[in-house]
Amino acid sequence: MKCLGQSLLIFYLIILMAVKINGQIEKRALQPSHELQPKEKWKKFFLEHKFQKRELENSMISLIVRISQRYFKKCTPTLIYDSISENTETILINSLLRVYPLPRLHGDVDGKTIRNIALMKNKETCSSFILFIKDVMDTNDVLGPQCNNKVTVVTKSSQWRIHQYLTTRRSQKIVNLLIIAESEMVLKQHQQLPYVLYTHKLYIDAIASSRHEILTSWRNGRFTRPNLDLFPKKMSEGFAGHRFIVAVADQPPFTIKRGIDSNDRVIWDGLEVRLIKLLSKVFNFTIEFKEAEQINVLGSADAVIRSIVQKQSNLGISGIFVSNEVKSLVDTSNMFYQDCAAFVTLTSTALPRYRAIMGPFHWTVWVGLTMVYLFAIFPLTFSDKHTLKPLLKNPEEIENMFWYVFGTFTNAFSFSKKKSWTKSDKIATRIFIGFYWIFTIIITACYTGSIIAFVTLPVYPQTIDSVSQLLEGRYQIGTLDKAGWVNRFTNSSDPLVKKLLKKVDLVPTIDEGIRNTTTAFFWPYAFLGSRANLDYILRTRYVSTGKRSLLHISNECLVSYGVAILFPKNSEYEQILSSGLDRILQSGLINKLRADVEWSIMRSGTGKRLPISKEHNNILTLDDRALTLEDTQGMFLLLVIGYVLGGACLLSEFFGGCLNLCKGSKRFKDNISIPSNPRSYDGLTPRQNENQRNFLSSMVSFNLNNFESGKNLDHCTLDDKSNNLDVKDTSAPLTMNYFGCETELEKHIDMLFDFEDVFGQRNEHSEKNFSSTPIL
Template identity: 20%
Template sequence: MSVKLFLLLVICHPLSYVNCVPNFEEVLNFRLDEIPYIRMELRDGVNSDFDNTYVNYFFKQKICPMIIATYSLNITKPPPKRRESFVIVSDMGNLQQTVKLFSQTAGLFFFIIVNEIDLSELDNIFGILWKLSGIYRTILLTLDGLMVYNPFFYNPKLGKFGGIQMLGEINKGRIFDDMNGYPLRVQVFRSVYSRPVYDIVLNKMISHEGADAIVASELQKNMNFTMILQKPSKDYFGERAPNGSYNGAIAMITNSETDIVLTGFFIKDYLVPLEFTATVYDDQLCCYVPKAARIPPSILPICALRPSFWVAFILAGFACGTVWAAFRVLNLRICPENHKKQYSFRNIKLLYQFLRIFNDTCVVWVKANIVRFPPFNSERIILISICLVSVILGAIIESSLATVFIHPMYYQDINTLHELDESGLEIIYKYTSFKDDLFFSETSPLFAALNKKLKYLDDLDADLIKDLVERGDIASVTRYTSLILESNEYILTKKIHIISECPKHYMIAYVMPKDSPFGEKINELLLKFLSAGLIDKWIADMHDKAARLVMKGNIIPRTSAFKVLTMVDLQLAFYVIIVGSLISMMSLGVEKSDLLLNCYKPSQQKRVVTSQFWQTQSKRGETLQQFQADIKRLVHLAYPTAGNDIMNQLAVKAFVKAVGDINLQRVIRTGGKRTLPEA
């Protein structure tokens, strides 16, 4: 009798599930293999929990380590550690309180319900749990079998999502493979790779374009959800208040007002609970400044080549002249005697020779012709070499001039952060997230100085680039890709310049609430897109589209292969002529003033009188007596210390020289005339 009663109790006992749920161990083994450890929570003071078949399974399983504890609904438990997994024993009457006691937004829950279940009550309990906390990883171990709450199960009778299903009806819990058209709240606002499209009549966003839009569309196809595009916040990403709170998209994330923001965020610590998806792309924060002014045509030929080239050009000319002069010295030392008399070191013309060499070198250096060839073959070879070098350098200069007249040249742009600091320009920004660690002041003195130049613009709708171009006295900072895609026309038309040294590089991802239930599946799909190169391809398509729009809009300035030169382009040549004429006049004035000063010196006066004495000629209509008196006056002025005999001889010689008739000169010389009257 006792044996039959025992068998009857084993077969019919409501807590014996072996016959009701065959092979449940296999299903549970698969679930336990996904978690590092599990907590077993038994009801305090209820010994019958130890007799439960499911409880005994967990005691005996060797797949996952287990912590055993008890709980009481009358005692408030401390919040559980995040991402812990639980096995909780309860009954239908206390299930709602038990769920509230252990609820958390992550982890796996096994609820062992020891009595008969009420499906409508289960729908209500776990439906509220899903809506408030996003908890879906719950497995119900009941008398009727293993069940789960599927938030994406659609009940056409009730017209709502969510319901209890048998675990076998779902493919191993992959409920996010098919969300059955579940409405997913998506936040998208204007950014680099997202372009919202608005319906002006309805005053709402109806779609969006760009790489982020394609990602959203692909996620929707693969997960089969209905995208509910929320109205973008006017604060865009969100600005942090002094009390640490945010507005904008970040506020919607932290308040669980949206399920995902499919606009790229910089991956960094925003000091609020949110979660990033897998990295989808990267970008840099770059500073940009007004483009340097265009070089005016008046000095364009000078700026056609770098200053170092002109310095090298001038120094090379002096070096060639020096080599030529050195060869002249060597040639004078080894040349024959007759040449030594002509080019003697003691000759007063030696300095003149060197000056003439440097003058000829400069003439050849600018591709002109020299008047006199050097007398030595070695110097002629040097001169030929100089001519060849001048031809090469002249070709470089001429080609550069032709280039700068066709393609405009600009002054040196700001290319480094150090040059930006020296420029003194204010750096305007309109997103507070840019300033957080853009110029970390403790990194370097340069960053500390630049950080002081940052100025916040409290107008998210302001067109900073347009203001920068119009004012010309400020700098700004934004994402590099934003400049390339949205402001390429300013770059191509030479209105702004991007500083090549970017201070910050960021990885970028989408944002979800902390421990979002959609995160695992979304990350899985994003990684597939990335590994296939799809996101890079969609981004490249946006760049191509932007380039086509630029070409279609004729924004790129057209340049032709030739240019008709005007007087404005040639004004430098006239400036050179004017300056050269002024210098020539100054030189002439200096020479004339020096000559006038020398005329009043005694030595110079004597030299002048002596020259006049020997070059004196009879004037037309002048009598012989007048000519004689003129010669006497000049001989006394030219040789005041000479004796009378010498003066008479000099006067006779000057008279004979002044006589134009050769026969008469011969008669006077042979006549033995010693004085001027006799001659």
């Protein structure tokens, strides 16, 4: 190598010497005087390029910081960078992470997948993304659809590549999109290259096209249009006549199938249909209603959801309740109508007229009156007799009490005999009777006044409005076997609801469920469904013209639900339509649309159109009329019941009474007919009368013998045998210590043997026995 170097050096010297010897020197090409030497050029190129790149990095960092402080304060920023940006822009990314002013998350991309999946996991919260990526076309592959979150993309793609991406359908899935790229303009030396900010404009024509839009540029640390919103509201001018396909199913009053027009298309009406038509006028789009498939199998709600999930429709309406299961399949708007699950049961508009005799008083009042009138006999008896022995010996006095009560309550009878309580000379008894009469007069006045109102005006019975009433009435619960009603209450924490819905009868249609309610025989039936839907069906199909039966919807809700419009998952127009729906709700137009539907479609309980003002319903019409047979049927029914009971008693007495009928032949063993009711006479029992007759017969024989012997009967004294008389009733003159004379003795004998007064009829057997006894 050393020899080679020396050889080259010698060769170079020889050439120089030859040039000098010849005197001919070749000049190099002309060079401008201001042009630097190559060495200086290379030095300047590397140093200035590095310095310029550093300036661009600082400008990018300040731009991202400015955007973050202005738009990302309310949402958590997430910085994502691909592998190429991580390798080529390491200094930029590290510097940005050091000076970034907000709390943030960051991660890298492996190909087209984010390595840290947790960054994209919580989609329900507000987030904002800053993506460093080489090719802008890969944005959707990394972030996916972003309809609400703000996305900023920093890319190395050319402006033509950016324009192409912003016109594609994929870019519409990121609504709030901002793209930052270096400008491709040629600048003079020492001028900073600006950054251009792009976005897109959606739905510019009827075919849902979009185009790119340059917002502003960032140069020398400031925006060229500083007051411009970098995330403008998209689709604020509407949809330029774009056609939306609306999946619909018959679910009154939200969606109602009215018929078929001349073009064989279904005519749809209802609250949600009119709401969609109003939104179409506000946001300039056209609509096409398409009935969902397999409604009879899946139900109206599930059929509409299936149509949206399969991308067959852009919107879905059918009075669908918002739930977690529905939100997991489709997107929903804000709830605009409050509906609930309610029961429909069979009730009556008025109690039957035959209950008028019992209607003025509650059953507790009747029980109280019965207890008072039955137990009042004890203080009355004790105050009059000063003992309860007569009542205990004769329990039949309760019957006397009944007739006494009946007489005082109805003023039908009066009691004035010797043993009547009103004839008592006891002060305590009179006080009891006085307050008893005052109490009876007040009760009678209350009853008389109430029964007049009860007969002339209807009394509405108690309706079924709560779960506890359904449980007490042992109602059989029925509901639809589709549309989510089967599993809607499986996770309920209410023990009453669990007990009520333990065994549910599933029916295919609402009409069949209502039919079961009206035709239930053994156990009452209640159908569970949407209150708004049940109210519409009962008004339009089950108009009540009488006052005996009526379908009643419970006032209490089993559970409340909100009704909303359905959209496909991550649809770009969901936010703008939801905002329009909120404005309609806040302005009160929802109530106006609901009133219009009721006025044009629904009817009142009499089958007529609903009144314009609800105040018309509160006006009572009073008509003078006479009481009809229907109003007084309770009195006739009571009379019929009395005749039936009287006929039964007459039949029983004809056969000798129930007791004698059961005893059989025992009744015919005695030759003497003795009344069975001891209250039918005031004398002695048959056994006492027989003992007395034997004693008096012996006394008469004794006195006659003495008379024949010439003895004077000035005074007649009883023998000691009188002490053997078994006499228990002190009211009868049975123990006589003295008889004045013979005439007085005959009077007593006639009185004792007056069987007609004692037994109510003359006893032939006794007369035969008496005829054998000598009489004076």
